[in-house]
Amino acid sequence: MPRLNSHDDFTPLKEVIVGSAANYLSHERDVSFELFHHENLTGFRSDWAYPRLTQAAAGHRESWAIKERYAEELHEDVEDLAATLARLGVTVHRPLPLPPDASPIAGLGWEAAPTPALNIRDNTLILGDEIIETPPAIRSRYLETRLLAPVFTAYWQEGARWTTMPRPTLTDNSFDLSYARDTATTLGGPTEAIDDPQPSPYDVGLEMMLDGAQVLRLGRDLVINVAQENHTRGTEWLQRHLGHQYRVHRVWRMADNHIDSMVLALKPGVFLARHEGIRDLMPEPLRSWRYIVPPEPDAGAFPVYDDYEDLVLTSPYIDLNVLSVDEHTVLVNEDCTGLAKTLETEGFDVVPVRHRHRRLFGGGFHCFTLDTHRTGGFEDYLS
Numbered sequence: 001m002p003r004l005n006s007h008d009d010f011t012p013l014k015e016v017i018v019g020s021a022a023n024y025l026s027h028e029r030d031v032s033f034e035l036f037h038h039e040n041l042t043g044f045r046s047d048w049a050y051p052r053l054t055q056a057a058a059g060h061r062e063s064w065a066i067k068e069r070y071a072e073e074l075h076e077d078v079e080d081l082a083a084t085l086a087r088l089g090v091t092v093h094r095p096l097p098l099p100p101d102a103s104p105i106a107g108l109g110w111e112a113a114p115t116p117a118l119n120i121r122d123n124t125l126i127l128g129d130e131i132i133e134t135p136p137a138i139r140s141r142y143l144e145t146r147l148l149a150p151v152f153t154a155y156w157q158e159g160a161r162w163t164t165m166p167r168p169t170l171t172d173n174s175f176d177l178s179y180a181r182d183t184a185t186t187l188g189g190p191t192e193a194i195d196d197p198q199p200s201p202y203d204v205g206l207e208m209m210l211d212g213a214q215v216l217r218l219g220r221d222l223v224i225n226v227a228q229e230n231h232t233r234g235t236e237w238l239q240r241h242l243g244h245q246y247r248v249h250r251v252w253r254m255a256d257n258h259i260d261s262m263v264l265a266l267k268p269g270v271f272l273a274r275h276e277g278i279r280d281l282m283p284e285p286l287r288s289w290r291y292i293v294p295p296e297p298d299a300g301a302f303p304v305y306d307d308y309e310d311l312v313l314t315s316p317y318i319d320l321n322v323l324s325v326d327e328h329t330v331l332v333n334e335d336c337t338g339l340a341k342t343l344e345t346e347g348f349d350v351v352p353v354r355h356r357h358r359r360l361f362g363g364g365f366h367c368f369t370l371d372t373h374r375t376g377g378f379e380d381y382l383s
């Protein structure tokens, strides 16, 4: 196992962890889940798709079943993604798969069914030779990085630094609801209750929460999407931890949380962006870069889901979430032909990979992977 070294998203990829979709059977629909996915649960489809949770009161656990066929097809696609990366010469590591009979996990005052380590970009940030486990905002994901512990241990034994950011308690009152409130939809119809926090004897007030996927890594510059106080605190912790070596740039509310379906760096000087307005939201020194904006997603490119039974967790822009193998080669969803063509016109080699249910499981190829070794160093891309 060579040493951990990953400072960016585009220099030649040598080693990567590919998430596991095994036994993704349900979603735990508690306040933490509803809040995190608030924008997609109410914003992109008719609110009628969302019958209000009638039994959310008094600690009742609401498990939302995922159809077996979708879970199996997802698993198939993720295994193919791992095989494609291996074929491209990248060493692929895998998390422990979630067993089919996983018992619920618990924190102080809550219980939740654990999720598999699928969107592994979310709960870990790799900065150079350091693994930083970030503080999760969703209870069911609290122990997700434990499924990565064997891989992290192997890197640690080869000299990597391994840090865990302070763990939040995640009581109802830990969450800053301001973003969800400020972006509430006006579609009418029944929307989910997202602002009915119950008191807990373990309340500690607002806590730090930040996902690795809120951070865009560019060598010594980090661009972090901050949408509310939980994120502000997480970012402040990170800045103090990193000291003066890194330049931490905060961008305010570019997205609800993750930045990697809004903007991704394809190579020095070039971003892939959801829309033209992204440029103005970026830190000043990065506004002069080129922003490639693909055509609007084609609604016909997605499977048709049931409005009442299938929980759609991402926007239709999710296919922007590509994975670069180097500055010329990009893994793109084979169904997103508009994006593939745009990238080809721009001179990139596109590797088409199948990923059918990206809207049901919260992520694309960037989310499902964690690059642990790229050849790039601690560069200053701004000078």
Ligand SMILES: NC(=[NH2+])NCCC[C@H](N)C(=O)O
Binding pocket: 040, 119, 121, 122, 213, 258, 260, 261, 313, 314, 315, 316, 317, 318, 321, 362, 363, 364, 366, 367
């Ligand atoms: N790292 C991730 N899980 N990123 C996925 C972000 C998806 C984004 N919320 C969207 O709806 O488009």
